[in-house]
Amino acid sequence: MAPVDPHSFTDSSHPFATHLSLSLYFDFASSTIQGSALLTLPIPHSGNIYLDTRSLSISSVVDPQTLAPLPFSLSPVPDPIKGQNLTISLSNHSSFLITFATSPSASALQWLSSQQTFNKTFPFVYTQCQSIHARSIFPCQDTPAARLCYSARLNVPQQLSAVMSARHVERRPPVSGEAAMACDNALWCAEGRMVEEFTMEQPIPPYLFAFAVGELGFRDVGPRTRVYAESVPAVLDGAAREFAGTEDMIRHGEKLFGPYEWERFDLLVLPPSFPYGGMENPRMVFLTPTVIKGDASGAQVVAHELAHSWTGNLISNKTNEHFWLNEGFTTYAERRIVEAVQGEEIAALNTGIGWRGLNEEMDRFKDNMEFTKLKTKQEGVDPDDVYSQVPYEKGFQFIWRIERQIGRPAFDEFLKKYIATFKFQSIDTETFLNFLKVNIPGIEKEIDLVLWTEGTGIPPDAFEPVSNTYSKIFSLAKEFIHGRMPREDEVSDWHGQEWELYLENLPKSVEASQVAALDARYRLAESKNYEVKVAFLKLAISSGCREYFGEVEKTLKEVGRMLYLRPLYTALVQGSGKEEAKILAKRVFGEAQECYHPIARGVVESILLKHL
Template identity: 70%
Template sequence: MAPLDPHSYADGESPLTTHVALTLYLDFATCSLHGSALLTLSAPHSGPLSLDTRSLTIHSAIDPTSLSPIPFSLSPPDPVLGSQLSLSLPAETPLSSILLSFSTSSSSALHFLSPSQAASPFPYAYTQCQSIHARSIFPCHDTPAARIRFSALLNIPSSLSAVMAARHHARCDPVPSEGGLSCPDSLWCAPGRIVEQFVMDQPIPPYLFAFAVGHIVYRDIGPRTRVYAGPDVVDEAAREFSGTEEMIRAGEKLFGPYDWVRFDLLVLPMSFPYGGMENPRMVFLTPTVIKGDAAGAQVVAHELAHSWTGNLITNKTNEDFWLNEGFTTYAERRIVEVVQGEERAALNMGIGWRGLNRTVERFRDNMEFTKLKPCMQGVDPDDVYSEIPYEKGFQFLWRIERQVGRPVFDEFTKKYISTFKFQSIDTETFIDFLKANVPGIENQIDLRLWVEGTGIPPDAMEPVSAVYNKIKTLASEFKNGQMPGEDEVAQWNGQEWELYLENLSSNVDPSQALALDARYRLSESRDWEVKVAFLELAISAGCKEYYAEAERSLKQVGRMKYLRPLYTALAKCSDEGKMLARRIYAEARNCYHPIAQGVVESILSKHA
């Protein structure tokens, strides 16, 4: 059987799932999930069929028409792929659907939080399925090549509410199940439970399946946008993201109609491992993007841009991940340029350029992962997650734009989106489409070097702007002990400081770091980008004075963008730093999402 995706057990000769009807029971007391999934295939099938699972107990597999059992087996778990669920569908009567019941108490996608961990009087639970974690929620073809529609019934405590990246249908009392559920009706219909019903009418890749359950309220901030959050955060979040509708309209002018009906935002607890996740109809966000000055809107711009590049057109495998993130980074900066101006977009690009150079250095011993299309066979996507697909992908598209001119590239982009919407494609399909619609481009740009080459191509370009150049100049003067004057930084916000810190020399001595913080209190910044960038710099310089602040930060936040540099800086600086990092992690581990736990454990193991 031909493999479809290096990260899935699905094969290219069997039909893929097109619809899933889910029934899920969340047990907060045991941090477990019980469920059933009615999978509909793209065509009737007999014989072997493989599905992806991770840490799922499969209780039954049934023909939903005849109620006959379907023989199945689970393979031993692979450290990357999880376990293969092998089904033997009857040869005499090909099946179009399969009913599975299952449960799990160790899902890599689902994070249960106690009230104290959620900083709330109530418990909380949420999912994060990118890149290959949907298989730990329900058995599926967990590849972006398989686009599914779904319906979902979530049975939860009646004191809580559920939200989902889908259309909310109803909130109602539970009724006895019709069979196939892995928990008995006595649990399903127990007092104090409620059922939230959702429907996703448009086909999405499984990694975009997402829900959250907790004490969640909302505020309307536009004709098609609500902000959902805990009661203590929701008003501040609504102010931070009040300009969302303007960004949606800018995106529509640039890239075509917004096809997802609503663009709602959910601010999760501090343990959420990413800045944002582009789940259609409801973006998930970390509260660290709420900065009080609307600067967090740039993260929203990125997740909004995914509505066209990533959600409408999806990478076929994780080897083509740049098609999602490179295009989205490009689209984000176009939206920011319209809404916030060219200088702000240039600062965004400058931070990205520094990040790209740092990431290439990170992979200097394994340059395969500096390619736009790397070989990912046997590689966990979480282990090599980086800025390469974002920033090298952006640079590739910006290079094409500079070659053909913005008007031509804008028309190309709109045609690309309209041609492949609601499809999953690979890099080769994009390159063929590019050459067909921009004749001769392969003679003007070395497309193969950009896609298959390692490192940064020679025709990539650092951004140019007056503000960006001024900040770089000020950073270069710091090595001589010259700090920027208060008049020079008076109008700076977090992004300017982030860029300044990114451009400082790596061999800053402790006295310089202490002096900089004494003047500008960067270690106390409310902007997490600034705080973490400074703490990383100071700890790497040997300033033990900041160990306590690093510990407070690592116990407060679960965003991997901050965990990676702080744990790495501690683990690399000294034996004392290593011991501190291990102690902090032991105490904070349960507050981190399972994906973040794996990342931190990898860092600590690497620097043991």
């Protein structure tokens, strides 16, 4: 007997549930969900079974056939990372029914008041279950090693609608007796409510469970893609234009990686508090509104989430210690799709930005190089605290190194075989390496596989991208230290990626007057592209340009994406002699934190705790 995963109470001797049937009643007044979860095992089991929970109130556990109570207990002291262990005693049972209620502080849920939404009319709630937050919505074996199918009934106010990472079955009035003990029938069947029913027939890990409830509209942008957002025409129309090329990307993905197994690829643009650029929930990708840039460049985030349909959703990392198997492969697959759709130069810029980010992560983890490895040890470590670009960009570099060694045609055949072999499975690094060595004999003699997966830092055979555009931008950035800004004719065809790469490669120690002059000419602090704006504001903070503190504050209050929060708060609080910046960071967080998702709030709190 041993834990399956350092982040889960799930025991290796216990069977994994194969199906989950959920009934969820949404109470916006209390920011809670009352629910029931019917878990089905592949075989009858006798003895204890362990489930992960966080901040859940458990009302009962019963045999679903007889409704006889089953003994259960919650560990009295919550683990700061894993939460509480729900122990249920079974006697030759193949299923059990749990009734529960979530907490207003559930880490996977963000409840938004009407004033925190685009339309300012109705409230909104959405999930973010990666990495280990599904346990705050329902009791489960919350490890990617455990894949299960599910069905769900969501009881919501009739003015609102729901979407899920699952196939929509129907929307209908509630039916008496169907609540499955989620709550009493009077509550379930109250007037003014509707039930949205969904089913997910492919087995997924719990972190891919997702829903959103609000006043939603949609636009069709392709035969397999519908864009959802709040019913605000400007948001919906902007998203439809930005993602008009999605079907083309899906077709290129199928040519590269094999059949698209999830039937639909719908997109949901969430309110600004969503903490990530995108989340690859199958059938229903969640996106930040900051990817709507107006020039279709936001489609690169969609390309990444689409690539997860093969590398991450079809094949998942077994635990978070092997997270690179999801993100390294997906970053490689994303850039192959971008190359096919937008060209080699754009893909090279994408790679260049990633290379810069990888080098910055080496500095971030200089005091704990364990997290510069691909295969990490995370016992006692919250995966949110060590989330970084390392699994993405070092993982990409490893996959790219293999491609360069054997050639693209051979690697493409290998990749298709890898996906076909392990689809709908969760694997670890050793499984991948064994498959690699069997299918590419002698590869371990050409590439130091142990150094790449278990070594710290960036291996010497990693490769900085080479392209004419990348080289030009890099040269222009080096000249800035001597006071030469790029001429307007040199940047006339630049878009967000080019400016981002330029700003990220500028020297860190530049004069405040140079930063102000650059902005006076190109208005970077006012950019509608947040990657450009944040890169510039980070430079302004490090150069001591206090006149940009107002724009920094505005940015930190209008978006909740961690890609922007982490570098801006870090820039404000790092270093000595920056008391004014530190005071600003503390004040702004105090005023803005209620608008941040709980995951993002925790990340910022850890940054402030470390430096203040």
